[in-house]
Amino acid sequence: MTDLHPKERLSRSARFLLAENGFATALGATLGGTFLTGLVLELGGGPFEVGLAMAAGSIGSIGMLATNSMLNHTGGSRRKLALIDLGAVRVLRIIISLLPVLLLWGASRHGLLWPMLVCVMAASFFGNSAEITRRSWISDLVEPTERGRFFARRIMIGSTVNVIIMLVGAWFIDIFEKRGLTLEGLQWVVGFGAAAGLVSWLLIYMTYEPPMAMPKRQAGVIETLLIPWQRPRFRKLLIFTLCWSLAIGFGANFFNFYMIDRLKMSYFWVALVNTAGELASVVCAPFFGAWADRVGTRKVLLVATIFKAIFPFFWIFVTPATFWLLIPINLLCAFNSAMGICWLRLSLNVAPGKNQAAYLAMFMVAMNAANAVGAVVGGSFVDGMDKLGWQHLGSIGGVVINSVNILFLTSTVLRFASIPFMGMIHEPKGTLVSMTKIAALATEDAEENKSTSRVS
16 A cells, blocks of 8 residues: 555445445356356256356456456556456356347257357456456555455355345246246346346446556566466465365366256255355354454465365265255355455465466466366266266165265365365465454444445
8 A cells, every 4th residue: 555545545445346246246146056057957958068067167267367468458457457358248148148039049958058158158258357357456455464354345245145146046046947937037047147247347437446566577478377386485375276176176066966956956945055155154254354364374274175175075965855954064165255265365465566467367267277177077077977877876874876976075085185285385474463453453344334334
């Protein structure tokens, strides 16, 4: 922060970005896990296509690699680049929502699957580039010692919006499903998300942007790709990110598929299960944010990864008759907020100020690329076992053995195997905040919240 930018102006701009995150989350949630899985299944896809759909969103993150160069070419105008990227995402979402209209002109459902996947990938390309721009923007608006709390708020807002979208959207789709119009219901939900995205676009337009720290020499595209790997501290973060995200992608992309396709749960029950996790995440976010500011990110991240590693294992005990067990099991998603806060905090604290967008982009690309590989391999894994007739292999001690449960068990093993790589990560000194400072910041929150209600 510099004297050129009064604290209140920066604080107000940060609040604008928090509000924008809420509407952007609504856009993402309407074509998120449950609804994207449902759309793929309605268009005639199976586990392999579900894996591809999840991977398409992650593969599109390659667009982030060009963010640093694009920012340099726009003179460091993050607002301009964000408006272009987010505008493209909104247009693509509108196209996805209108694709089923082609059925009226004789198009087949399966024939619409691939255009939809291309649109998802392209939207991810622009959307992930915009997210890197946002994070670079946030780094100039929020002090390093306040970022844990800021990201906790950001996650709380996103999680709350996600819960509302999941429940209302699922209820809405179930109404259409009873009439045999599930695809049409999904179409309306995606369209609503596109409308919410237009509001987030306007908020980005209205947000103040501090001047970005520009490097004396602009790095080329190839150099931009190499810079993050040449910095030892950041390279260690990337290695752990690759290992963990591969293990996550192998199983996490198929929880919704398992509930909808194998457990035959209604969309509303799927939403309730996911809501349990989201609410737990929202409630715990302030605690994890303050804890990360106080003791450092690594300790919080270690605890969170252990609990998230065991998470898929509990799913193998669930059957169609005991699907309600998924609600208490999903309470472990409380650690999602810890993971989100820690990833954001570590990436910003370990990345230097110059060419920061290049570091943040590589971090997100590594995470998403590994997740995409895990999704494709996981989908192929389940699809291959199903074709071999291993969709249902009986039960052992009351535990059902099937292709998806084997996938979840494998994901658990891979998650635990990746945890030792965390030991390589070292967080810079000077990024912690004392308990006294936390108490002072909490007092400031009360006053800030009063002014926020007036601004918003």
